[in-house]
Amino acid sequence: MPKFILIITLIICHKVASAQSGGLQGKIINDDSIAVSDASVRLYSLHLGTKTDTGGHYQLLHLTPGKYILQISAVGFTGRKVQVTVQSGALSEVNIMLNRAESKLNDVVITGVSRATEVRKNPVPIAVITKKAMDQQNNSNIIDAIVKGVPGVNAVTTGPNVSKPFIRGLGYNRVLTLYDGIRQEGQQWGDEHGIEIDQYGIGRAEVVKGPASLSYGSDALAGVINMIPGLPAMQNNKLTGDYTADYHTNNGLIGSSLGLGFKDNGWRYTLRGSGKMAHNYRNATDGYVYGTAYREYNLSASARVDKRWGYMQFAGTLYDNRQEIPDGSRDSLTRRFTRQVLDEGDDIKRRPIVPDADLNTYRLNPLYQHIQHYRLYSTSQFKVGSGSLNVLLGGQQSIRREYNHPTQPQQAGLYVVLNTLNYDVKYNLPAFNGIETTAGVNGMYQTNRSKNATDFPIPDYDLFDIGAFVFARKSIGKLDISGGIRYDNRSLQWIDFYVADNPANGFQHRVTGTDTAGAYLQFPNFNKNYRGVSGSLGITYNITDRLLIKANVARGYRAPNITEVGSNGLDPGAHIVYLGNRTFKPEFNLQQDIGLIAYLADTDISAELFNNNIQNYIYQARLNDGNGQPVVIVPGNSTYQYQQSKARLYGVEVTFNLHPTALKWLCFNNSLAYVKGLNKNENLLSRFGDEARYLPFIPPIHYRSELRFTAQKSWGLLSQPYIKLEADAYAAQNSFYALDNTETYTPGYVLWNIGCGTTVKNRSGKTVLNVFVQADNLFNKVYQSHLNRLKYFEYYKASPNGRSGIYNMGRNVSFKVIVPF
Numbered sequence: 020m021p022k023f024i025l026i027i028t029l030i031i032c033h034k035v036a037s038a039q040s041g042g043l044q045g046k047i048i049n050d051d052s053i054a055v056s057d058a059s060v061r062l063y064s065l066h067l068g069t070k071t072d073t074g075g076h077y078q079l080l081h082l083t084p085g086k087y088i089l090q091i092s093a094v095g096f097t098g099r100k101v102q103v104t105v106q107s108g109a110l111s112e113v114n115i116m117l118n119r120a121e122s123k124l125n126d127v128v129i130t131g132v133s134r135a136t137e138v139r140k141n142p143v144p145i146a147v148i149t150k151k152a153m154d155q156q157n158n159s160n161i162i163d164a165i166v167k168g169v170p171g172v173n174a175v176t177t178g179p180n181v182s183k184p185f186i187r188g189l190g191y192n193r194v195l196t197l198y199d200g201i202r203q204e205g206q207q208w209g210d211e212h213g214i215e216i217d218q219y220g221i222g223r224a225e226v227v228k229g230p231a232s233l234s235y236g237s238d239a240l241a242g243v244i245n246m247i248p249g250l251p252a253m254q255n256n257k258l259t260g261d262y263t264a265d266y267h268t269n270n271g272l273i274g275s276s277l278g279l280g281f282k283d284n285g286w287r288y289t290l291r292g293s294g295k296m297a298h299n300y301r302n303a304t305d306g307y308v309y310g311t312a313y314r315e316y317n318l319s320a321s322a323r324v325d326k327r328w329g330y331m332q333f334a335g336t337l338y339d340n341r342q343e344i345p346d347g348s349r350d351s352l353t354r355r356f357t358r359q360v361l362d363e364g365d366d367i368k369r370r371p372i373v374p375d376a377d378l379n380t381y382r383l384n385p386l387y388q389h390i391q392h393y394r395l396y397s398t399s400q401f402k403v404g405s406g407s408l409n410v411l412l413g414g415q416q417s418i419r420r421e422y423n424h425p426t427q428p429q430q431a432g433l434y435v436v437l438n439t440l441n442y443d444v445k446y447n448l449p450a451f452n453g454i455e456t457t458a459g460v461n462g463m464y465q466t467n468r469s470k471n472a473t474d475f476p477i478p479d480y481d482l483f484d485i486g487a488f489v490f491a492r493k494s495i496g497k498l499d500i501s502g503g504i505r506y507d508n509r510s511l512q513w514i515d516f517y518v519a520d521n522p523a524n525g526f527q528h529r530v531t532g533t534d535t536a537g538a539y540l541q542f543p544n545f546n547k548n549y550r551g552v553s554g555s556l557g558i559t560y561n562i563t564d565r566l567l568i569k570a571n572v573a574r575g576y577r578a579p580n581i582t583e584v585g586s587n588g589l590d591p592g593a594h595i596v597y598l599g600n601r602t603f604k605p606e607f608n609l610q611q612d613i614g615l616i617a618y619l620a621d622t623d624i625s626a627e628l629f630n631n632n633i634q635n636y637i638y639q640a641r642l643n644d645g646n647g648q649p650v651v652i653v654p655g656n657s658t659y660q661y662q663q664s665k666a667r668l669y670g671v672e673v674t675f676n677l678h679p680t681a682l683k684w685l686c687f688n689n690s691l692a693y694v695k696g697l698n699k700n701e702n703l704l705s706r707f708g709d710e711a712r713y714l715p716f717i718p719p720i721h722y723r724s725e726l727r728f729t730a731q732k733s734w735g736l737l738s739q740p741y742i743k744l745e746a747d748a749y750a751a752q753n754s755f756y757a758l759d760n761t762e763t764y765t766p767g768y769v770l771w772n773i774g775c776g777t778t779v780k781n782r783s784g785k786t787v788l789n790v791f792v793q794a795d796n797l798f799n800k801v802y803q804s805h806l807n808r809l810k811y812f813e814y815y816k817a818s819p820n821g822r823s824g825i826y827n828m829g830r831n832v833s834f835k836v837i838v839p840f
Contacts, residue, residue, distance in 0.1 A: 233555050405449035433536060
């Protein structure tokens with residue numbers, strides 16, 4: 020009986036609350052009175068929003084009565100802010116018209132700041148790439164999609180599905196990747212595996228260029244990439260979704276993704292499953308590149324409830340990738356790829372040639388890495404008086420196995436499990452005298468454990484991060500000022516780690532307890548705290564609504580990662596023996612940014628200059644003996660030892676986009692990115708001069724141009740079909756870290772791409788499908804990217820065709836179809 024009374028009471032309370040709450044509904048149209056689909060309609064003070072359906076309709080329910088600012092944005096339109104009033108127990112009708120425009124100054128971003136803000140009000144350089152822009156490109160992974168859309172962002176690659184982001188010449192743990200605002204923790208210090216995120220499930224990516232330690236702590240020295248999941252356009256009590264089919268001709272990539280969404284009053288549910296597989300890619304010099312096939316599967320789900328007190332979301336993702344491990348071994352005369360078949364007695368020069376049947380197959384070879392990533396998290400916002408409290412809690416597990424023993428293919432060479440608990444709590448204080456202030460605490464607890472493996476490049480460790488910050492901003496007329504300060508502490512420790520011969524398989528294994536007698540102490544115990552203060556101060560001056568100047572000064576902080584201080588062993592996937600240094604200090608940088616942005620009637624122009632000075636910069640260098648010869652600890656593998664010195668990076672990014680109002684069908688987009696990285700290690704410079712003058716992994720000058728023609732009227736059932744021609748040009752890189760042949764000169768090249776696409780609608784105007792066709796490297800250019808690690812996969816000093824290492828992908832045509840329903 021008491022339970023029955025409780026249930027009735029809860030139902031009555033729910034009905035009363037529903038009756039007291041209100042809502043908004045309406046239609047979004049353009050200046051031609053045509054419905055705008057997929058427009059974002061948001062109440063940013065509540066972090067609540069939705070998207071319009073194919074008819075331009077939207078609904079926001081279960082809102083607390085009161086006055087709000089409704090913000091509407093859509094690609095190709097000028098955003099609008101409208102003050103609305105939510106009536107108690109009523110559904111208010113608010114219809115909005117958007118004007119066509121290319122200006123993105125009013126875009127609202129959530130990354131790198133304390134709360135949602137417009138691009139024009141943020142002094143830090145921030146770029147946004149939408150799902151529509153990503154869909155129109157030929158992408159093998161999510162990082163490739165971002166690289167093609169954001170100047171100043173590059174990637175270190177190891178084949179088509181392995182891309183690690185670099186921002187302005189800095190990468191790995193200096194670029195913090197986020198998924199829906201939560202740190203992506205998957206052993207990102209390595210470069211032989213990619214980011215564990217479903218490329219088909221991302222609806223938007225925001226890129227912060229420059230130190231963002233203020234909001235996130237360590238590992239955001241170069242910037243932040245926040246990948247935000249896409250949501251289907253939802254209608255109440257109706258199942259909606261989309262299906263994507265993707266095919267690439269070069270490596271036979273077959274990709275598909277199904278996303279579902281359901282809305283039930285205050286609750287919203289999403290579910291997405293994706294998969295892709297590819298065989299080895301090919302080019303005109305290497306043919307099929309052995310060891311570059313992969314299979315990847317993803318699953319994600321979320322549930323969100325919006326109430327008067329705020330909102331709460333629960334979400335989870337699963338990632339599973341099997342990626343082959345290339346090593347570049349070849350026959351010295353024919354240059355055909357060979358493969359390892361022995362563990363003991365393996366000789367590079369005597370390996371058998373890979374049969375043709377094994378080069379063009381979706382079946383993976385026995386030497387591959389298996390990467391799994393699981394994530395559960397919740398994000399919430401609670402109204403506290405006139406302010407709000409945001410809480411993010413998340414748990415992740417990254418499992419990485421590398422199978423590199425051909426005679427015992429079930430025995431993992433590397434097997435590590437990384438567990439991470441993330442927390443982030445911040446309070447947005449009520450505005451006082453026009454000052455918006457946010458204070459917060461965030462960090463993580465992390466453990467790494469080795470399992471049944473034979474190689475141990477890093478020790479088992481425990482890590483705890485905590486940091487506190489305060490951030491404030493204020494607008495004074497045409498001037499926007501923002502800044503803050505942060506303090507971080509990281510604790511890193513591990514106990515003695517012993518290895519010994521394993522009689523069961525002939526390799527090595529970890530031993531503990533009494534078994535350590537006579538064993539090798541590979542990682543002596545370690546315990547250290549790293550501390551750092553970071554901060555930023557910036558201004559934006561709005562000369563006019565379409566012309567503004569930005570300036571920002573920021574100090575970033577990064578604690579050394581586990582490989583830099585603790586590594587002492589072979590990483591089979593990288594074919595490198597890493598040696599760390601326990602005496603390393605944290606990195607600190609001081610970066611100055613200044614930018615000019617103009618969104619005029621016929622053109623968009625932006626120029627962003629930066630200067631970045633780094634103290635205690637950590638980088639890899641090959642280890643030589645006293646005679647200058649390379650040190651070989653494991654035969655067939657290079658040995659690298661981490662170094663630390665001062666460094667400086669500076670450069671510029673320029674964009675010029677022409678879109679004449681008199682020729683709305685024409686668009687001519689151009690971007691140029693330049694960065695120079697200087698090594699300030701005076702000892703090396705005095706001994707080796709120009710060979711040590713530059714930093715490693717610095718991209719050459721990159722120019723990208725796109726000429727696009729878009730029909731302004733429908734052609735029958737085809738809505739706004741387009742065709743585009745692209746030139747992707749990289750200058751020669753002769754400013755490289757040449758000491759010990761760590762890097763070599765890379766010639767310049769130009770890739771020509773062409774693409775087309777359209778939206779197909781039925782006679783009633785409803786979207787039936789979206790079609791995209793893109794051909795990259797149209798003329799099958801033979802080239803090597805300077806940031807392609809496969810460039811250095813070479814075992815011979817000379818080759819019959821005069822080419823060294825492995826080359827990038829040849830011509831690749833992609834066909835993509837997206838069906839909304």
